[in-house]
Amino acid sequence: MRYPAYPLFPSNIRVIDSSADPVVRLRVTDDVDSGPPPMQGGRPKGCKRLHTNATVAAVRRLIEETTLTYKQIAARTGATHSTVGRWAREGGWQRHPFAPVASDTLRGARAGRRLKLRVLREKLQALAERCVTELWNSPTVDLDRLIQAMQVAKMARLQAMGNRRPRRHPDAPARTGQHWIDRDTAIRTALKEMRRGGVNIDRIPVEAMALLEDAHTPPERDHPALRPRGPRRRV
Secondary structure, eight states: OOOTTSOSSOOSOOOOOOTTSOOOOOOOOOOOOOOSOOOTTSOOTTOOOOOOHHHHHHHHHHHHHOOOOHHHHHHHHSSOHHHHHHHHHHHTOOOOTTSOOOGGGOOGGGOOHHHHHHHHHHHHHHHHHHHHHHHHHOSSOOHHHHHHHHHHHHHHHHHHHGGGSOOSSOOOOOOOHHHHHOHHHHHHHHHHHHHHTTOOGGGOOHHHHHHHHHHTOOOOTTOGGGSOOOOOOOO
């Protein structure tokens, strides 16, 4: 006869002896310093006080993990959309793959004029530094190469100055968008601006001239990247 306290049916609960398992100890670490506490009621408009580290971390998380626009992120965190864009650009934060992209950061045939001019400035600066390095490492002085390096340095300086460059003549009347579509006119205008800045056009190296022409050449109208999108297919 079974003991009266013995269960009639076997139980599904099993007792496991974990004495042989290794003991894992959890260590509580301090939170990351979030900087000074935020101001009561938010930062007033025009306030010069720096944002807290917690705000910067929240902005980075929204940029890298969500598809929100810069304005939406700014509305959530309290920073302006220009500040959000500057943090992302200077910090090198990777945007979410499906997040909207600014029109001045598109590469290839869809690149805008601002991006082309910015890339032209960077490439001219790199070309000028390469010419100077070659002249510095050369045992002899090549006069023609030296003059070309000086012209490229002037082009890079003028391109970096942008609209702040000094003008010897009064400003021309406002130009329409059709002016920039014409490739020959755009290149001729760019060369004229370089000549006004003191660049000797006849001594420009071939590499710098090719970069200038490519930056002011409009994309092909029948390029695949510029074709209108058709209706999306639902899978």
